[in-house]
Amino acid sequence: xxxxxxxxxxxxxxxxxxxxxxxxxxxxxxxxxxxxxxxxxxxxxxxxxxxxxxxxxxxxxxxxxxxxxxxxxxxxxxxxxxxxxxxxxxxxxxxxxxxxxxxxxxxxxx
Amino acid sequence: xxxxxxxxxxxxxxxxxxxxxxxxxxxxxxxxxxxxxxxxxxxxxxxxxxxxxxxxxxxxxxxxxxxxxxxxxxxxxxxxxxxxxxxxxxxxxxxxxxxxxxxxxxxxxxxx
Numbered sequence: 001x002x003x004x005x006x007x008x009x010x011x012x013x014x015x016x017x018x019x020x021x022x023x024x025x026x027x028x029x030x031x032x033x034x035x036x037x038x039x040x041x042x043x044x045x046x047x048x049x050x051x052x053x054x055x056x057x058x059x060x061x062x063x064x065x066x067x068x069x070x071x072x073x074x075x076x077x078x079x080x081x082x083x084x085x086x087x088x089x090x091x092x093x094x095x096x097x098x099x100x101x102x103x104x105x106x107x108x109x110x
Numbered sequence: 111x112x113x114x115x116x117x118x119x120x121x122x123x124x125x126x127x128x129x130x131x132x133x134x135x136x137x138x139x140x141x142x143x144x145x146x147x148x149x150x151x152x153x154x155x156x157x158x159x160x161x162x163x164x165x166x167x168x169x170x171x172x173x174x175x176x177x178x179x180x181x182x183x184x185x186x187x188x189x190x191x192x193x194x195x196x197x198x199x200x201x202x203x204x205x206x207x208x209x210x211x212x213x214x215x216x217x218x219x220x221x222x
C-alpha cells in the first residue's frame with residue numbers, strides 16, 4: 001500500500017526553537033522523497049531527496065533521507081514566525097506522481 | 111520565475127452542474143497533473159497527462175472526471191455532474207524532463 005506517514009501532526013514552538021519533522025514511507029517503487037511548505041494555497045517545493053545520508057540544506061532548513069529505515073526528517077533551526085505553515089512530505093514512485101502524507105502543522109509563536 | 115496559473119481561484123456551483131477548472135502549465139513542461147485537497151485532508155493525486163493522453167489516474171478519477179489539453183497551452187479538468195463531496199481545492203501541476211514539479215495556486219470548488 002502506498003503510504004506516507006508524518007509526525008507530529010502539529011507542533012507549537014517559540015521563535016528561535018529548532019524543530020524536527022518526521023516522515024516515513026512505504027518502499028514500493030520508491031523514486032524520491034520531497035518536502036513542501038504549504039501556507040495558504042499551493043505547496044511550494046523545499047527539497048527532493050533520492051540518496052540516503054546526503055543532507056540537503058537551504059538556509060535554516062535541512063533534510064536527510066534514510067532509505068534503509070524508510071524515513072526522512074526536515075529540520076528547521078532558529079525558527080521564525082514566517083515558518084508557520086503545514087509541511088508536507090511526499091514520495092514519488094516510478095510514474096513520478098506524488099503521494100502525500102497528511103502534513104505537520106507548525107505554529108511558531110513570537 | 112515561471113508559474114502555473116489556475117482559474118478561477120474560487121468557484122461555487124450547484125450539485126449536478128458541470129464545472130471546468132482551467133490551468134496554464136509552464137510552457138516547456140511535458141507532464142501535467144491534477145491533485146485535490148479536501149478541507150483538512152491530505153493532497154490526493156487525481157490524474158497525470160502526457161503526450162495528449164492520460165498516463166495514470168487514481169480511483170477518485172471516475173467517469174465524472176475528464177481532462178483535456180485543447181489548444182496546446184490550457185489544461186482543463188472537467189467534472190460532469192458535481193457532487194457535494196467534490197468540494198475541495200484542486201491543484202494543477204506541471205513537470206519538466208528533469209524534476210521540476212510546479213503547483214498552481216489552486217481552485218477552491220464549493221458544491222452547494
